[in-house]
Structures are given as C-alpha cells and as structure tokens.
Amino acid sequence: MFSKIQKLTQDWMYKDISWLGRLAAIKCNLLPKILYLFRTIPIHILAKFFTSLQGLLTKFIWQKRKPRIAYSSMSSSKRNGGLALPNFKKYYQACHLNFLQRFFDTNNPPQWISQELSVISTTGIPIVSAIWIPPKLRQGKQNYLPATEASLKIWDSLIHNDNLKNGLYSHFPIIGFQHLIDNLNLNVWMQTNIITFANLFQKGVYQPFSYLRSKFKAPNTTFFTYLQLSSYLRSNSLPKLKAFSIDQERLFTLLKHPSKISQYYALVLEMNPQETSSYMKKWESEINTTIDPIDWNKAFSTLFSSISSIRLLESSVKLMYRWYMTPAKLYRIFPATASNKCWRNCNQTGTFIHIWWDCPEISQFWLTIFPVLSELFQVNIPISPRLALLNLDLDHISWNKKRLLIHILAASRLMKARNWKSTTTPSLKDVILILNNHSILEYFNARNNHILHKYHAKWDLWNNNKYAGENPTSNFI
Numbered sequence: 001m002f003s004k005i006q007k008l009t010q011d012w013m014y015k016d017i018s019w020l021g022r023l024a025a026i027k028c029n030l031l032p033k034i035l036y037l038f039r040t041i042p043i044h045i046l047a048k049f050f051t052s053l054q055g056l057l058t059k060f061i062w063q064k065r066k067p068r069i070a071y072s073s074m075s076s077s078k079r080n081g082g083l084a085l086p087n088f089k090k091y092y093q094a095c096h097l098n099f100l101q102r103f104f105d106t107n108n109p110p111q112w113i114s115q116e117l118s119v120i121s122t123t124g125i126p127i128v129s130a131i132w133i134p135p136k137l138r139q140g141k142q143n144y145l146p147a148t149e150a151s152l153k154i155w156d157s158l159i160h161n162d163n164l165k166n167g168l169y170s171h172f173p174i175i176g177f178q179h180l181i182d183n184l185n186l187n188v189w190m191q192t193n194i195i196t197f198a199n200l201f202q203k204g205v206y207q208p209f210s211y212l213r214s215k216f217k218a219p220n221t222t223f224f225t226y227l228q229l230s231s232y233l234r235s236n237s238l239p240k241l242k243a244f245s246i247d248q249e250r251l252f253t254l255l256k257h258p259s260k261i262s263q264y265y266a267l268v269l270e271m272n273p274q275e276t277s278s279y280m281k282k283w284e285s286e287i288n289t290t291i292d293p294i295d296w297n298k299a300f301s302t303l304f305s306s307i308s309s310i311r312l313l314e315s316s317v318k319l320m321y322r323w324y325m326t327p328a329k330l331y332r333i334f335p336a337t338a339s340n341k342c343w344r345n346c347n348q349t350g351t352f353i354h355i356w357w358d359c360p361e362i363s364q365f366w367l368t369i370f371p372v373l374s375e376l377f378q379v380n381i382p383i384s385p386r387l388a389l390l391n392l393d394l395d396h397i398s399w400n401k402k403r404l405l406i407h408i409l410a411a412s413r414l415m416k417a418r419n420w421k422s423t424t425t426p427s428l429k430d431v432i433l434i435l436n437n438h439s440i441l442e443y444f445n446a447r448n449n450h451i452l453h454k455y456h457a458k459w460d461l462w463n464n465n466k467y468a469g470e471n472p473t474s475n476f477i
Contacts, residue, residue, distance in 0.1 A: 044150035094264035139179035167240035170198035
C-alpha cells in the first residue's frame with residue numbers, strides 16, 4: 001500500500017495543482033483507498049507506518065520544500081481552525097473503535113462476531129467487559145484474535161492511558177480480579193448481582209462488607225472474599241473509582257450506539273487538544289490583542305461557510321496561517337542578499353503586520369474599504385486588523401450580512417496578495433470587479449443547485465448598491 005501511495009504522490013508531485021487542491025486530492029483520492037483497507041483488514045499497524053506516510057504526504061503538499069504550516073494544524077477540523085486534512089493515524093483508530101462497537105450490537109451482530117466470541121469465550125470475560133480492565137491487569141489477552149487485539153490496543157491508548165494508582169473505572173468487571181488474586185472465588189457475589197467495581201462503592205467511597213450484606217444480600221460466608229479483594233486493592237493503591245473525562249464519556253456513548261467512523265474520527269481528533277498555535281501567538285503579539293481560541297475557530301469556520309471560491313479562500317487561509325514571505329522574514333533567511341525594507345518604498349521594516357496593515361500605502365487602501373462596509377451594512381464597522389485580516393469581531397452582524405462582509409474582505413486580501421512584492425497598491429475598483437464576477441458565478445451555481453434563496457439572502461445587498469453599478473446578474477434573470 002505504501003509503495004502505491006508513493007507512486008501516486010510522485011506522479012502528482014509537480015502537477016499544476018494549488019495548495020488547497022493538493023489537500024483536496026489527498027482527501028478525495030487517497031483517503032477512500034486507505035480507509036477501505038483499514039476497514040477490511042483491521043490489523044495492528046506500527047506507528048512507523050503513519051510517520052512515514054505523513055512524511056510522504058508532506059513532501060507532496062509542499063513539493064519537497066520546507067513546510068510553512070504544521071501537518072497537525074492542517075489536520076484539525078475546520079471548526080477548530082484547521083483545514084480538515086486527513087490524519088490517517090486517527091482514521092485508523094476510528095476504524096478500530098467502529099470494529100469494537102460491533103460487540104455491543106446484540107440485535108443484529110455481523111457474522112464474524114460468532115467466530116470472535118468462540119475464541120474470546122475461553123478467557124471467561126466478554127469483550128464488552130474486558131475493555132474496562134487495564135492492559136496490565138487483563139488476563140487471557142493472548143487468546144483474542146489479532147483483529148480484536150489490535151482494536152483493544154487502540155481502546156487502551158485512549159481510555160487506559162494514565163497511572164493505575166488513579167483507580168479503576170466503575171465498569172471494571174468484578175470477575176477480572178479472579179485472575180489477579182489466588183484462590184479468589186467470586187461466583188457467589190456474581191449471583192447476588194455484585195458485578196462491577198462500582199458495586200463496591202457508594203458516593204465514591206469504598207464500602208465495608210456490611211454494605212454488601214444489606215444491599216446485595218451477600219452471604220456472611222463471602223466475608224473472606226471481601227478481605228482478599230480489599231487487601232489486594234489497598235496493596236496496589238486501587239480502592240477508588242476513576243471518573244471519565246468528558247471525551248471518554250462521549251467515546252463510550254458512541255460505542256454503545258450505532259455510530260459512523262466519521263463520528264469516531266471527529267472525537268479522536270479532539271481528544272488531545274493542542275496548545276495555542278505559534279501563528280496565533282504571533283498575531284496576538286503583532287496586533288497587541290488577545291485572541292480567544294473559540295473566536296479564532298469561529299472565524300475560520302465562518303470563512304469556509306461564506307466563500308466557495310478556492311482562489312479567495314486560499315489567500316485568506318494563507319494570511320491567517322502567516323504563509324507569506326515578508327521582507328523581514330526573507331532577510332532573516334538570506335541576510336546577504338535580501339533587504340528587510342518594505343517593497344513600497346516607505347523605508348520601514350517589512351514585517352508581516354506592516355506589509356498587510358501598517359504600511360502607509362496599504363493603510364490608504366483599507367481606508368477606502370471600511371467606509372464602503374459601513375455604508376453598505378448600515379452599521380458602524382470600526383477599522384481594525386482583527387476584522388480586516390482575521391475575520392474577528394463580527395458577532396453583531398447577522399449571518400447573511402456576515403457572509404457578504406467576509407467575501408468583500410477576502411476579495412480585498414486577494415488583491416493585496418496579487419500585488420505581492422510590488423509597489424502597486426490595489427484599488428477599490430479592483431475589489432468591486434472581483435465581487436461582481438463572483439456574484440455572477442455564485443448566481444449560476446445557486447441556480448444549478450436550486451438554492452437561489454441562499455444566493456439572494458447573501459448577494460442582494462451588494463447587487464443593489466451603488467458600488468456594484470448595474471446589477472451584475474440582471475442579464476441572466
């Protein structure tokens with residue numbers, strides 16, 4: 001499989017494909033092929049494979065150049081400030097969790113479950129109970145079939161990833177102690193409905209034997225069983241219940257009900273949240289503000305919801321990820337040949353925020369854009385780099401107006417990117433031309449997909465204003 005992927009990426013390496021197009025190629029062409037194998041051959045795959053695969057895809061995305069954006073940032077979901085680039089290790093985990101879910105399907109289990117159960121039954125503990133036993137305490141795991149064993153490893157990495165001294169989960173089966181304590185007989189307890197570790201507790205406190213006698217009618221003859229178990233728990237610092245994290249609770253909920261691989265993938269992707277990205281920290285430093293990660297993620301998702309044009313999207317996404325090479329950055333890389341001065345001959349250092357906002361030439365451009373926005377939307381829209389560059393601070397704007405506003409700002413950014421390394425400054429006329437063209441294109445797309453009502457909700461305000469001139473779509477209606 002790896003050699004085939006290697007050949008595919010090599011064939012596509014130097015094709016004329018945009019950056020976002022390369023991400024889409026991975027998602028649309030490679031993901032289905034790999035996902036099919038993950039689902040039909042649920043075996044254990046070494047971490048080395050995923051490291052090599054990620055390296056191969058990174059070379060394809062960046063055409064063997066140094067990456068400008070971390071793979072982990074791109075693989076986050078769009079609603080979490082990412083680009084939804086497939087994380088194949090997470091998809092592998094999601095497929096195995098979906099495989100494990102089949103053991104909970106008692107109404108219509110697949111045929112292979114009977115074969116699995118014929119082997120698992122030799123351990124004496126059903127798989128739906130065995131998953132709650134930490135791998136260090138789990139006995140008989142060598143009897144599981146390879147597919148089940150691989151799925152258990154994934155489950156253990158997500159659920160049993162902390163110290164045993166933190167306690168055991170409430171679902172831990174009492175019968176699991178029988179392999180750990182010599183001469184421990186739990187048959188009588190099982191008959192009195194003492195089945196899980198939680199049955200030994202009340203309000204999170206480990207209970208004396210009298211509690212078991214009163215609640216479960218445990219016979220006095222089993223007091224020695226209680227002493228054996230209590231001694232083992234004390235000696236191993238285990239007499240406490242371990243609570244689920246929110247994500248672990250969500251995972252168990254998915255496991256108990258029919259769930260799709262995409263649902264498992266979305267959850268696994270969020271289970272290990274990353275620290276604030278370096279590009280977000282740089283934005284905070286340069287524009288002297290604090291960016292709430294929730295606002296950042298919302299700005300990202302709104303951008304993708306507002307614009308269908310890949311050309312517009314790509315320039316705005318690159319800006320938010322700080323993709324562009326500024327004079328200051330080029331000077332740090334090539335101090336002998338590059339200059340750190342702004343290209344627009346203002347004789348100031350060309351930092352990222354200077355090129356996009358502070359330069360006197362580009363400031364004049366933004367001063368022509370924002371009055372148009374305020375007039376168009378009949379609300380005061382303050383001139384701010386948070387809004388102009390990052391789509392922030394739009395909570396007071398209604399949804400359809402917000403979509404149009406972001407489209408206008410994205411067109412403005414595109415014009416700035418088109419004039420990169422140039423002394424030429426974009427004009428309002430250039431932005432209007434782009435918007436009129438996009439209005440026509442989105443009109444045809446909406447008409448073909450029978451969603452003209454969405455088109456009119458977004459574009460009517462622009463089409464009927466003085467800046468657009470004659471309604472761009474009037475000749476087609």
